[in-house]
Amino acid sequence: MTSVARFHLSQREATALAEAFDGDELLSALPVSFGEAADGRWQVLVYFSRPQDEIEAAALKRVSVAVLGKTASKFSLEPLPETDWVAKSLQGLPPVRAGRFLVHGSHDRGRRRPNDAAIEIEAAQAFGTGHHGTTAGCLMAIDRLVRSRPVLNALDIGTGSGVLAIAIARTAKASVLASDIDPVAVRIARENVRLNGVARYVRTVAAADLAQRVFAMRAPFDLIVANILAGPLVALAPAIALRLASGGTVILSGLLPSQRARIVAAYRGQRLALARSTVLDGWLTLTFTRPTRNRKGRSRKLRPL
Numbered sequence: 137m138t139s140v141a142r143f144h145l146s147q148r149e150a151t152a153l154a155e156a157f158d159g160d161e162l163l164s165a166l167p168v169s170f171g172e173a174a175d176g177r178w179q180v181l182v183y184f185s186r187p188q189d190e191i192e193a194a195a196l197k198r199v200s201v202a203v204l205g206k207t208a209s210k211f212s213l214e215p216l217p218e219t220d221w222v223a224k225s226l227q228g229l230p231p232v233r234a235g236r237f238l239v240h241g242s243h244d245r246g247r248r249r250p251n252d253a254a255i256e257i258e259a260a261q262a263f264g265t266g267h268h269g270t271t272a273g274c275l276m277a278i279d280r281l282v283r284s285r286p287v288l289n290a291l292d293i294g295t296g297s298g299v300l301a302i303a304i305a306r307t308a309k310a311s312v313l314a315s316d317i318d319p320v321a322v323r324i325a326r327e328n329v330r331l332n333g334v335a336r337y338v339r340t341v342a343a344a345d346l347a348q349r350v351f352a353m354r355a356p357f358d359l360i361v362a363n364i365l366a367g368p369l370v371a372l373a374p375a376i377a378l379r380l381a382s383g384g385t386v387i388l389s390g391l392l393p394s395q396r397a398r399i400v401a402a403y404r405g406q407r408l409a410l411a412r413s414t415v416l417d418g419w420l421t422l423t424f425t426r427p428t429r430n431r432k433g434r435s436r437k438l439r440p441l
Contacts, residue, residue, distance in 0.1 A: 141196060141213050143180040149204060150178035151418075155394060156203045157182065162195045164367035234272040235279030237303055253279075253306050256331055257297050269417030270363050270389040274300050277387045277412070277423050281359065282307045289354065291315070291379065293362035293372070294390075295340065298325030300361050305329075305337035313354050315343045346375040356381035362388050366395040370402045377406035383428035385411070391420040 143153060157163045157180070167183040182196065232239045238252040248254045278300065281287065287308040292301040294316055301314035314329075316322050322342045329338045341350055358381045362369060369388055376386060386408060391399060393415055399422055400410055408424040415421075 139184045139213060141182040141184075143200070143204075145178050145180065145204070147178045150180050151392065151394075153180050153200060153203050155392060156199050158366050158392075158395070160195060160199050162192065163199060164365065166192075168365065232272060234275035236307070237275045237279060239271075239275070239299060253303065255299055255302050255306065257299055257328055269419035270391075270421070271299060273414055273416045273419060273421030274361055274363050274387055274389050275303055276414070276416070277421055278303050278359075278361065279307070280412075281385055281387070281423075287359045289357050289381075290359040290361070291351070291354070291357040293346070293360065293376075294364040294368075295325045296321050296363070298328040298338070298340070300363065301325065301338050301340075302329060302332045302334055304359065304361070305334035306332065308359075310337065310359070311354075312338045313350065313357075314338055314340045315351075316340075317342070317344050346372065346379060351379055355379040356384065358384040360384070360386045362386075362390075364390045366391055366399060369399060373402040373406050377403070377408060377426075380408075380426050382426060384426050386424040386426075387421065388424070389419065389421040391422065393418070393420045396420055396422070 143150065145153065154168060157166075157168050163182065168180065184192065236251065236253045238248060238254045239257055240247060240254065241256065245254075245256070282304070287304060287310045290301075290304045290308070290310050290312045292298075292304070292312060292314040295301050295314035296316060298314055301312045304310055304312050314322075314325055316325065319342045322340050326340045329335050329340065341348070343351070355378075357379055360376055360380055362372065362376070369390070380386060386403065388399060388403075396413065403422075403424050404410070408426055410422065411425045412423040413420065
């Protein structure tokens with residue numbers, strides 16, 4: 137990333153702006169971060185992997201003015217330091233519990249309990265420390281699933297720090313393919329996988345979609361998790377359904393509650409059933425299942441997660 141547009145707003149304005157960016161054809165392709173700032177206000181950050189071009193600048197101004205009016209002028213465009221910007225933002229954050237999982241930094245190893253599924257993640261240039269409602273929601277959904285049925289082969293799309301892949305490997309002892317569009321994230325995820333002692337279970341790959349041969353070779357997956365944005369999740373619905381095993385489970389997050397109907401429609405269109413919907417810290421996590429088929433080809437419904 138080379139620059140970031142930063143909006144400092146009320147929670148209502150930030151929510152509306154994040155939804156508008158996600159619905160714009162051009163801006164939905166850019167990474168967007170949305171959450172509460174230290175002073176109680178809310179921030180929407182739009183990241184650019186190259187110097188902002190005129191088309192992107194025009195789209196940013198058009199959408200922000202449509203949502204915020206005159207408030208749209210109250211944002212800054214600033215260069216993003218190449219190192220330590222995430223580390224600085226995460227300094228001093230406490231460990232996070234989500235189900236049986238404890239996600240912590242090295243300085244909090246002493247807080248582990250005997251029955252914890254502890255995951256050590258240091259601040260780095262990739263997201264996924266458990267402090268965000270999307271990550272914690274996915275961890276809790278993974279915990280519920282692994283307690284209810286075996287998981288043997290899993291796919292983590294948009295792995296970031298690798299925390300979800302590590303969680304699956306740690307509790308299910310499953311084979312996990314962890315992919316991300318960002319090679320930096322893939323490198324950091326690989327380091328975290330080794331740090332947490334699950335390298336024999338997890339393979340990391342850089343991939344922009346699910347068309348690469350490695351996904352076909354490793355499919356079908358009985359668990360697929362994706363903690364990304366609504367736009368890519370809708371676009372990936374057919375590919376995710378194609379790679380999912382009979383009786384398999386899909387866990388999705390990175391979503392605002394207002395995006396629920398859009399995501400549910402996309403995945404029901406792929407003949408997946410909504411099994412659970414939860415909201416944590418204002419973020420939505422959805423769990424879908426594919427019914428199993430008996431020997432006569434008839435579908436058998438799974439019990440709710």
